[in-house]
Amino acid sequence: MTTNDQYYIDLIIQGDTSAFTVLVDRYKDLVFTLTLRMLKNREEAEEVAQDTFIKVFKSLGKFKGDSKFSTWIYRIAYNTCLDRLKKNKKFMNHVAINEFTEQEVKTIDTALQSLEQQEKEQAIKDCIALLPGDDSFLLSLYYYEALSLEEIAKTMGLTPNNVKVKLFRSRKKLATILKQRLEPELIEYYERERR
Secondary structure (H helix, E strand, O other): OHHHHHHHHHHHHOOOHHHHHHHHHHHHHHHHHHHHHHHOOHHHHHHHHHHHHHHHHHHHHHOOOOOOHHHHHHHHHHHHHHHHHHHOHHHOOOOOOOOOOHHHHHHHHHHHHOOOHHHHHHHHHHHHHOOOHHHHHHHHHHHHOOOOHHHHHHHHOOOHHHHHHHHHHHHHHHHHHHHHHHHHHHHHHHHHHHO
16 A cells, blocks of 8 residues: 555655545545544545645645654644544543453453444444543554554654553543443343343
8 A cells, every 4th residue: 555655645746746646545534533532523534634635735745754654644633633533622532531441341242242333343443432532533443553662662753662552541531431331232232141
């Protein structure tokens, strides 16, 4: 994918601006999903997604290729979201955190594995949508884009250790929401299994 991206990047840098459409088509859904998760507002997310691609286009010459192109785009999207949030605090969303031990977080993860894959994905997506934007963005990269800690660190401008800490905290928040929303479903599931 990266070599393929590089081919279009080279064309654009050489003056073929129409080649940018290929990159936009390739990444627009991902960028919009990430901005929506972070900003929690469709119109804001659409604007920030557009701003992201404008910044990507203007900065293509600065892309060094030392990370995947997708990681570079995610970083620009993330920073653009942060800028928007700083300008407009009303889209901030906070979730109360109950104290969760690491074992409880693992227990919730294990319980989720017993749900049907599709139900699991939808349940996680619904619950991730309820998290604050930063947590939502981080967990999206981790669960859906399957980025490594190093790739997430590059995207968010953090060290891998900071990502590990933030990821743990985000998973604790997610576990709080999952526990509230899924406990009745899980109890029902286990009762069905015992019959």
